[in-house]
Amino acid sequence: MAQASHSAKNRPLSPHLQIWRWGPAMTVSILHRATGNGLAVAGLGVLLWWLGALAGGAESYAAFASHATSWYGMVVLVGISWAFFNHMASGIRHFVLDIGAGFELVSNARWSVLTPVIGLVLTAAFWAAMLLR
Amino acid sequence: MGNGTSIGRVRGLGSAHNGTHHWLVQRFTAIGNLVLVLWFAGSLLMLPNLHFATVAEWIARPVPATAMALLVISTFWHARLGMQVVVEDYVHEHANKFAAIAALNLIAFAGVAFGLFCVIRLALGGA
Numbered sequence: 001m002a003q004a005s006h007s008a009k010n011r012p013l014s015p016h017l018q019i020w021r022w023g024p025a026m027t028v029s030i031l032h033r034a035t036g037n038g039l040a041v042a043g044l045g046v047l048l049w050w051l052g053a054l055a056g057g058a059e060s061y062a063a064f065a066s067h068a069t070s071w072y073g074m075v076v077l078v079g080i081s082w083a084f085f086n087h088m089a090s091g092i093r094h095f096v097l098d099i100g101a102g103f104e105l106v107s108n109a110r111w112s113v114l115t116p117v118i119g120l121v122l123t124a125a126f127w128a129a130m131l132l133r
Numbered sequence: 134m135g136n137g138t139s140i141g142r143v144r145g146l147g148s149a150h151n152g153t154h155h156w157l158v159q160r161f162t163a164i165g166n167l168v169l170v171l172w173f174a175g176s177l178l179m180l181p182n183l184h185f186a187t188v189a190e191w192i193a194r195p196v197p198a199t200a201m202a203l204l205v206i207s208t209f210w211h212a213r214l215g216m217q218v219v220v221e222d223y224v225h226e227h228a229n230k231f232a233a234i235a236a237l238n239l240i241a242f243a244g245v246a247f248g249l250f251c252v253i254r255l256a257l258g259g260a
Contacts, residue, residue: 037215037219039208040212040216044212047205047248051252052247052251054185054189054251054255055250055254055255057185061185061188062185065183084170094163095160126178
């Protein structure tokens with residue numbers, strides 16, 4: 001791009017995070033991006049580790065399981081599952097917004113508050129089902 | 134904000150001349166992820182235990198092996214598209230942006246290749 005060399009100076013900047021009054025829609029948007037990137041790095045990394053350990057045989061699977069069932073492994077797995085359910089809830093919210101619905105101020109704020117709550121509830125339900133079976 | 138010209142809408146092109154395809158595939162893979170990761174979470178809950186023999190026998194079956202292969206493709210594709218937008222938003226220097234997107238593509242393809250290899254090995258009895 002031709003403008004790259006002098007683009008950094010003296011160009012008008014759009015208002016950024018510290019300018020806007022904080023609101024629930026901003027929170028859920030940032031959480032969506034944060035959990036998405038967390039899933040891309042940690043979630044897919046652990047998925048490949050698990051698949052590789054499984055394909056490697058009983059010994060490598062046992063090595064994976066010893067980490068996965070340790071306290072730090074559980075922290076990572078609970079974190080990944082929370083990131084997934086949170087990203088899923090806000091992702092479904094995005095589908096609703098994509099069809100042009102849910103932009104009224106009250107309903108937009110309501111669902112922005114509810115999606116992280118739904119993510120937490122689904123995470124708790126998943127681990128309750130996992131640990132109580 | 135307008136909706137552009139009629140021919141522009143038909144072609145799905147904005148001023149950037151691309152992006153609609155990226156946007157659509159992000160959503161197609163999101164639907165895939167929704168179905169497949171929920172299937173995966175449900176399967177982990179339905180298995181009697183998560184011992185090696187149980188999980189290896191389960192994932193070698195045709196439907197779980199196919200679903201896991203699709204899960205690997207759909208999640209990595211979705212992650213690649215999502216992280217590309219993050220790079221485009223925060224990496225402004227052109228050479229760095231090019232390098233970051235090149236690295237992202239290589240890592241995503243490598244991840245899919247490794248994941249698919251593992252599933253195929255498990256399904257075809259190599260392990």
